[in-house]
Amino acid sequence: MTQIAAPDLTVVVPTYNERENVRELVRLLDRALGKIVWSVVFVDDESQDGTADEVRQLSQTDPRVKLIHRVGRRGLAGACIEGILGSEAPVVAVMDGDLQHDERRLADMYQIMQDSQDTDLVIGSRNVTGGTSGDGLSRVRKWGSDRATALVKRLLGLAVSDPMSGFFMLRRRAFNEVVCGLQTHGFKILADMLSAAQGRWKVVEIPYQFRARTAGESKMSINVSLEFLALLISRMTGGVLPVRFVLFLFVGATGLFVQLAVMRLAMLVLGEEFVWAQGIGVLVAMTSNFMLNNMITYRERRLKGAAFLRGLVSFYLVCTVGAVANIAAATALFHFLPLWFVASSIGAIIGALWNFWASLIFTWRAT
Numbered sequence: 590m591t592q593i594a595a596p597d598l599t600v601v602v603p604t605y606n607e608r609e610n611v612r613e614l615v616r617l618l619d620r621a622l623g624k625i626v627w628s629v630v631f632v633d634d635e636s637q638d639g640t641a642d643e644v645r646q647l648s649q650t651d652p653r654v655k656l657i658h659r660v661g662r663r664g665l666a667g668a669c670i671e672g673i674l675g676s677e678a679p680v681v682a683v684m685d686g687d688l689q690h691d692e693r694r695l696a697d698m699y700q701i702m703q704d705s706q707d708t709d710l711v712i713g714s715r716n717v718t719g720g721t722s723g724d725g726l727s728r729v730r731k732w733g734s735d736r737a738t739a740l741v742k743r744l745l746g747l748a749v750s751d752p753m754s755g756f757f758m759l760r761r762r763a764f765n766e767v768v769c770g771l772q773t774h775g776f777k778i779l780a781d782m783l784s785a786a787q788g789r790w791k792v793v794e795i796p797y798q799f800r801a802r803t804a805g806e807s808k809m810s811i812n813v814s815l816e817f818l819a820l821l822i823s824r825m826t827g828g829v830l831p832v833r834f835v836l837f838l839f840v841g842a843t844g845l846f847v848q849l850a851v852m853r854l855a856m857l858v859l860g861e862e863f864v865w866a867q868g869i870g871v872l873v874a875m876t877s878n879f880m881l882n883n884m885i886t887y888r889e890r891r892l893k894g895a896a897f898l899r900g901l902v903s904f905y906l907v908c909t910v911g912a913v914a915n916i917a918a919a920t921a922l923f924h925f926l927p928l929w930f931v932a933s934s935i936g937a938i939i940g941a942l943w944n945f946w947a948s949l950i951f952t953w954r955a956t
Contacts, residue, residue, distance in 0.1 A: 602672075604634070617688070625699060633658050661890060698713070705791075710793070712757045714751035867936070900952050
């Protein structure tokens with residue numbers, strides 16, 4: 590199995606708890622790719638089931654197998670970006686590690702690349718003639734996937750049939766054109782790349798059948814759905830609003846409702862003591878914002894145990910300036926415009942700007 594020549598094709602496989610699939614996937618790739626000189630890069634996000642160790646063991650006997658073991662980072666998009674950047678081949682494919690993507694179609698994708706040198710991207714699509722979701726998606730998930738696909742195509746102006754696909758092949762030179770504008774958060778890197786390419790790429794779609802999961806666990810969650818919505822908003826603003834900031838705003842919006850509800854309750858208890866009611870509302874909203882940001886916005890840096898308590902204290906401290914600005918602005922506005930809802934909302938917006946940057950730098954330790 591000794592491989593001397595540099596690979597013509599690198600397959601990037603982002604993984605999380607996929608240990609049982611590693612060897613089978615490599616076996617299937619070996620059978621499907623035939624005479625193509627290939628390598629596979631597994632990009633593992635701190636799997637708890639020993640996925641990284643399994644890849645390391647396999648790489649000892651098969652030099653085509655590589656590992657990028659990410660620590661303190663999470664997310665399919667970021668894993669794909671690191672894997673592609675770490676590849677040696679001029680052509681790179683991306684597929685999941687759960688065996689749901691049909692590895693037999695890789696050879697067809699590669700042949701299209703060879704036959705048409707101006708083709709930048711080949712997408713494995715479930716939505717062209719001959720393609721199907723098969724047993725890979727439940728009825729509910731297929732309905733959700735179809736709605737999300739339609740939304741992406743409309744909002745981002747994408748002409749392809751399956752912009753949500755996680756199975757595709759592209760040229761490194763094309764990827765290098767857009768990589769600096771890609772978001773590392775989220776799970777739908779294809780839609781992000783197509784949006785960043787702004788119609789410059791020549792794209793070909795071929796059908797494949799999405800298979801049922803063999804082992805491992807689905808990555809779909811509420812967090813993934815929120816990151817998807819954040820990616821759409823980020824792309825609609827031309828990337829001016831990063832995904833993480835959009836998520837922070839999502840959380841801040843919930844905090845605003847918490848603040849207003851608690852403040853109104855406090856005013857009923859304390860009377861028309863606006864300053865005290867606003868202060869109590871801000872404190873409770875800060876606490877709920879910290880907890881939600883820890884679960885959603887900074888989930889790859891999620892604080893636990895004693896670190897959670899230290900982080901909460903840190904969040905209180907670094908957000909003090911934002912809270913003071915919040916209360917001061919809201920109080921001043923309330924004197925001129927005695928509408929508690931408007932005054933409190935504007936105060937929250939002003940405080941949110943400081944809170945984002947302070948928490949990013951100090952609480953969750955941005956590097």
